[in-house]
Amino acid sequence: MTIRVLLADDQAMVRASLRVILEDQPDIEVVGEAADGADAVTLARRLRPDVCLVDIRMPRLDGIDVTRALAGPGVSSPLRVIVVTTFDLDEYVYGALHGGAVGFVLKDAGPGLLVEAVRAANAGDALISPSVTLRLLRHLRSAGAPAAREPASPLSEREAEVVMAVARGRTNQEIAAELFISLSTVKGHISGIQTKLRVRNRVEITAWAWANRMMDAT
Structure with a gap:
């Protein structure tokens, strides 16, 4: 459509x-x-x-x-x-x-x-x-935002890689190229991640990654 x-x-x-x-x-x-x-x-x-x-x-x-x-x-x-x-x-x-x-x-x-x-x-x-997202998240962190809740079920190693790529502002196509997977596989991972983290979109995935300090070492 x-x-x-x-x-x-x-x-x-x-x-x-x-x-x-x-x-x-x-x-x-x-x-x-x-x-x-x-x-x-x-x-x-x-x-x-x-x-x-x-x-x-x-x-x-x-x-x-x-x-x-x-x-x-x-x-x-x-x-x-x-x-x-x-x-x-x-x-x-x-x-x-x-x-x-x-x-x-x-x-x-x-x-x-x-x-x-x-x-x-x-x-x-x-x-x-991405640059705007980082500023928003740093603002939330400096304001003492609460830690993100635990996922409904643990993320797989691949899902964690996708989460960090999303948090860096990568597009679906860029994630597919970086991880050597298909675009449809990326979309499937993101859908599964949203379910596990109980979030609605990429911005909330990014916020979860930062709240859980997944990005501190990147």
Whole structure:
């Protein structure tokens, strides 16, 4: 099934670049573009795309307000919003995630991460640029976040390797290449890991890995 995507960015060149990256994928279609936040909200509510890619700094409504309008608390039929931006300021990261975004991707993260973020959002998962994830987790650690609970059943050696790869911000394709396994095997491991850890997505897998100090030696 094709993933329908809406692009919202005030720079035409950026929208064109994102369109080229996404429509190069056989399972993704760009169904609309908006040059400001107010138009993004209007278009998204009319088109009901599977995923909205939203810039932070836009005229009329910024990306945080757009996210709240489309995915925030109290929205009866929330859409999946990924914030795509040049700026990784803490206030933007926290504002986007608290506003209901299911992803936060930096524009310099590369096309592979962008495409995987769209697919993850469509599947009900979440994906955040690795550098942003690390900052969030370090913030949680410095704030004295509680230790993660024990898994429902022990992770296998391979599952532990996948957990650490996810925590380093690797995409599914990168994990497959690093561990010499197929993409479908990676997806199967991640599904099993989420069940064992009782977490919902890659961000929570990463948080679990850091809370259990799996990343201290990497």
